[in-house]
Amino acid sequence: MYNLMIKDLIIQKKQLYLFIPFIVFYAFFGQHMSPSFIFLMASLYIPLNSYIYEEQVDANVLLNSLPYTRKEIVVAKYMGAIIYMVMAVAVTSVILYVARFPFTWQDIALAVGMFFIFSAVAFPLFYILKPGYIGAVMIIGLIVLASMGPIVFRFLSQYLPAISNFITQTPQPILYGLGAIISIILYVISWLTSHTVYQRKVF
Amino acid sequence: MKNIVAFKNVTKSFNGFAIKNMNLTIKKGEITGFIGANGAGKSTTIKLIMNLLQPDTGEVTVFGQQYAHHEKAIKERIGFVYDNNIFYKDLHIKDIRRIVAPAYQSWDNELFNQYIKLFELPTNKAVQTFSKGMQMKVSLAMALSHKAEFILMDEPTAGLDPVFRRELLDILQEIVSDGERSIFFSTHITSDLERIADRVAFIQKGELLFTDTKANIMQNYALVKGSTSLLNDEVNTCFISIRQQGNHFEALTGHTEKVAQLLGHQVQLEKVSLEDIIFYAKGGKALYV
DSSP: OHHHHHHHHHTTHHHHHHHHHHHHHHHHHOTTSOHHHHHHHHHHHHHHHHHHHHHHHTTHHHHHHSSOOHHHHHHHHHHHHHHHHHHHHHHHHHHHHHTTOOOOHHHHHHHHHHHHHHHHHHHHHHHHSOTTOHHHHHHHHHHHHHHHHHHHHHHHHTTHHHHHHHHHHSOHHHHHHHHHHHHHHHHHHHHHHHHHHHHTOOO | OOEEEEEEEEEEEETTEEEEEEOOEEETTOEEEEEOOTTSSHHHHHHHHTTSSOOSEEEEEETTEEHHHHHHHHHHTEEEEOSSOOSOTTSBHHHHHHHHGGGOTTOOHHHHHHHHHHTTOOSSSBGGGSOHHHHHHHHHHHHHHTTOSEEEEESTTTTOOHHHHHHHHHHHHHHGGGSSOEEEEEESOHHHHHHHOSEEEEEETTEEEEEEEHHHHHHHOEEEEEEGGGOOHHHHTTEEEEEEETTEEEEEESOHHHHHHHHGGGSEEEEOOHHHHHHHHTTOOOOOO
């Protein structure tokens, strides 16, 4: 399984050369951006790139012909994503620190939470959809989100006082802890979904 | 002789196509050629052997083991060569090796370098720039470098130039010469089989028509020509397929001896090539010899 994680680095050797310049660019030209966003982008860089690249080359036949089980292939992606996220956060922290880009632990915590939620939604799509369809689904998803978003917000705004009350009244550590638990639960559900889908997949 | 692969009543259905009740065996130490027209189910069968597909009903065992419990152990011993490039297309051979090699416990780097040299493969070019023959050689080098006991090849000779095709057939023959390794390869080129196959499996419309040694096939199969007045229920059971024109028929039989006993000199018996068998068997029925 360790080999499968290393494989994700080997296949994106070229993209990896761009990783540090990518963060440096944000560190110097993204002063108006939230540091959480930069951390989130950096954490998703390696895991998402590996999914997109493997989807393009249809790596399933090769990986499943090698002595690996389907379970291992999925676990390696989910475990690898966490490891690469931690590494990316570390590298980004150093770069932002050197570039004197102000950030706090809360920014990192928020980015990690968002990383788990985004990954939990995006990763299963790569197992559920046939290669080549993911782009179309993402565009449709965006359109749906853009058209449904205002309706959802209008609906939520009725409860806005209650929500903001809850947020202000709950102590911060509990709020962050709650966020962490929810994101991790979502990530585990996502992994179980991907696992189940991949077991039945036809290549 | 030990079975490397055994299918027991395997069925797999897709939209508009099905593998029906297949009982295929691949023997140890032999080259088995798998022949059939395009779309007959060759690639599906190979995917079933590799567990890329699971049967709807029936059972597939490889090295006497089932994938459900021994997936890694089985795949450790199989080398695969598919009819298209399955390696990450913009990577170089040395990067692909860095991905494939650690997957196998028995990987031999020195052996791999020897094959790369032997096959004259460039190590600093992306595999997508390789010709079909070169891509096939990459797969074969990988399969041989982890000392696979069973090499599975989907249409390895299609798209190869005649010189390398012959070289490849010689290499395959060399691989099985110690009697320990086995090869199963699909093709629709009968001359490949005539050259190197010990055994031939013939698939048609998802049904395995026969599996037999080449020698037996040559002995048992014949083209029967005669007058339609000779045809009756008993005679017809000997035939795989019959074509009638006016009051003459041409039929393919897998029971030459029985036909000779039944009809003697009233019919003409002609030797058939594998190509004839495939041509005449079209629309025929499964025959277990």
